[in-house]
Amino acid sequence: MxxxxxxxxxxxxxxxxxxxxxxxxxxxxxxxxxxxxxxxxxxxxxxxxxxxxxxxxxxxxxxxxxxxxxxxxxxxxxxxxxxxxxxxxxxxxxxxxxxxxxxxxxxxxxxxxxxxxxxxxxxxxxxxxxxxxxxxxxxxxxxxxxxxxYTFSETALTANAEFSKRRNHSITEFNGKLWMIGGQNDNSNYKDVWSSVDGKTWKLVAEDPFGFGGKNNHTAIVFKNKFWIIGGGFSDIWSSTNGIDWVRNDLSGPFGSREGHSTLVYDNKLWVIGGTKVTEQMNDVWYSEDGITWTEAASSTQFSPRTDHTTVVFNDKMYLMGGTTIQDFSPLFYNDIYTSTDGINWTEVATESVFEIRANHTSLVYDNKMWVIGGWQAVTNQETMEQDVVSFADVWYSDNGTQWNKLSGSDSYTGRLGHASTVFENKILISGGLNIDQDDNLRSHYNDVWVIE
Missing domain, CATH: 2.60.40.10 (Immunoglobulins)
Incomplete structure (x- = not known):
């Protein structure tokens, strides 16, 4: 109060x-x-x-x-x-x-x-x-x-979780537990399901519930008392009542193959926004009242086509943030923010302070604020004409979408993209991801878990 x-x-x-x-x-x-x-x-x-x-x-x-x-x-x-x-x-x-x-x-x-x-x-x-x-x-x-x-933990809740190191996975709270699904590293695509009651200790509960192919760069969300997995290089839609047993609701969703999209629950509907369809970045918006029958709200919106963006529901609005697209064979990154109350009409927020351009970040709502965590960017160096790559270790929050504040980080936490984050037991949990160290030409995947509270 x-x-x-x-x-x-x-x-x-x-x-x-x-x-x-x-x-x-x-x-x-x-x-x-x-x-x-x-x-x-x-x-x-x-x-x-x-x-x-x-x-x-x-x-x-x-x-x-x-x-x-x-x-x-x-x-x-x-x-x-x-x-x-x-x-x-x-x-x-x-x-x-x-x-x-x-x-x-x-x-x-x-x-x-x-x-x-x-x-x-x-x-x-x-x-x-x-x-x-x-x-x-x-x-x-x-x-x-x-x-x-707010404090960022100085050490990881666990530095080496039971699941393997990965990026582009999902972690979601469902029925009082945490559920980690899928992901990939440079050698493997995963489709396993792990659960945890505390974020520290994890148990494998299903090895291969999704059939052919891995499950990465998908979205995971709770809607109408079910756990939903949408897309991830494919157009399939899955649901579960217990996190272990999964039913394929649609082999080929009407929005087609989709990855790097975002999903949220708003106005008692499930929404799918943007992402990559085969090789094309999209700015379309779809919704469903049951997860099975889908309606296209808009085939093209005010925000530009993009993938690896994020969306949240805050103050009775949908917010879309950041992302990337391919332009002239190079990635173009964003830090723009758009809002909508109907999925059709989107208005850009006139930000006064904001995070740097990025994609493959995570966003959530915690303590009546919106949060943006990590991600990466690749910007052309005008002197060398090469791409300067940055993996962000930063955390930003805002109570209005206009002014963003940067949280003091942890010295031992490493910048990353394709990580997963969620709110659990009144804390933010961050897990996994990929760090790209351009100077040393290293790519490091993680299976750690960190806490903000």
């Missing part, structure tokens, strides 16, 4: 000049005596009643930093001279004199905040002891604390 600024409500008398003595008379309302939000009406103290004795806040320590979003606040027990039973009221917000009531009628001397705090915010808090007879005493001080920001 975002804490509101509390303003005292006042009533202003509006006096209208009369045009004639026959004008309609306007009744002036009585003065508003309603108490401002967050304040108690004045309680008349019982004659002879004594207010509670002074008491102190204990934890969190005043000025504490890098605090989790669900902290426990504690204070000392107040003593009442009259022996009255005391309750406590906790006030917390982002102003130095907190007025927002977070909880009241507390009988214990602690309170655990279970939701609502924002990252990178300074919060102020105090406690009021109430004896029920009009006697009140505030804590001797107002304390503050600041919540933590």
């Amino acid at each position: 975002k804490f509101k600024n509390l303003l005292f409500i006042s009533t202003s008398l509006l006096i209208f000049g009369a045009c004639s003595s026959d004008d309609l008379q306007i009744d002036v309302p009585d003065t508003d005596t309603e108490q401002p939000e967050g304040e108690d009406p004045e309680e008349e103290q019982v004659p002879g009643n004594n207010a509670p004795e002074a008491f102190n806040l204990i934890t969190l320590d005043n000025g504490a930093a890098d605090i989790d979003l669900n902290p426990l606040l504690t204070w000392s027990s107040a003593t009442d001279p009259d022996g009255d039973e005391l309750t406590y009221k906790l006030l917390l917000d982002i102003t130095a004199s907190p007025e927002t009531i977070l909880a009241e009628d507390i009988t214990a001397t602690e309170f655990s905040i279970t939701e609502g705090l924002e990252r990178n915010k300074v919060y102020y808090w105090k406690v009021v002891a109430n004896d029920g007879n009009g006697g009140k005493t505030e804590s001797t001080e107002i304390f503050s604390f600041s919540t933590k920001g």
Whole structure:
């Protein structure tokens, strides 16, 4: 929740000049005596009643930093001279004199905040002891604390997972587990399925559920209580109710062979957007209400044909980001962002700060923000006329699509493309991918798992 600024409500008398003595008379309302939000009406103290004795806040320590979003606040027990039973009221917000009531009628001397705090915010808090007879005493001080920001793990959750090193695979949460499917390296195409309950330990659950050919550069998504796999060099569509047993719903989807496309769920429909069809980059949009029957929403849209882009649903809109296409036999990369509410009409976002041009990145929504992770670019060096290749290790996030912030990374995390990422147990997990080291002429695949939280 975002804490509101509390303003005292006042009533202003509006006096209208009369045009004639026959004008309609306007009744002036009585003065508003309603108490401002967050304040108690004045309680008349019982004659002879004594207010509670002074008491102190204990934890969190005043000025504490890098605090989790669900902290426990504690204070000392107040003593009442009259022996009255005391309750406590906790006030917390982002102003130095907190007025927002977070909880009241507390009988214990602690309170655990279970939701609502924002990252990178300074919060102020105090406690009021109430004896029920009009006697009140505030804590001797107002304390503050600041919540933590996002952190990229310094070491991998696992540096060598049970599945082999690969790129262009998928990792998806389904039925409370993580599922890793397919992918490729420079020597093999994979069609295996692995599952994990924690992202650290993985178990092979199906070796060859998709028949002929590998399953890479596909999309994986949950839609209407089923797990769906779409395309990946082929035009087939598969679904599963358990992640292990798979049914082919369509041998040749109406959008044809597709890889490097994106898939999302929006408006209770499953959408397939762009990608490569055989050798041609597309900017078409398709949707289905059941995953079986598909309708073409647009054969060509406002964004240019592309592949290896990403799409997410954010603030009730579809967002498309980045990608690449082949132009004059060379890759052309993008960092443009488009939005749509119908899949037909797409509007480019006027970004003020944004990530560099890239493709084969991943995108997701986490903590009410859009995230773009890694990817690569190849840009022609105007001096040598050769392609300068970069594998990105960066992470970007935005709460509006216009302004993007770069997260401080981990020194031991290596740039990569064709990796997989997902949100699991309120964390971002990143796994696998390919690093291209142009200077040393090396291509390195990974099977590690990293965490952002």
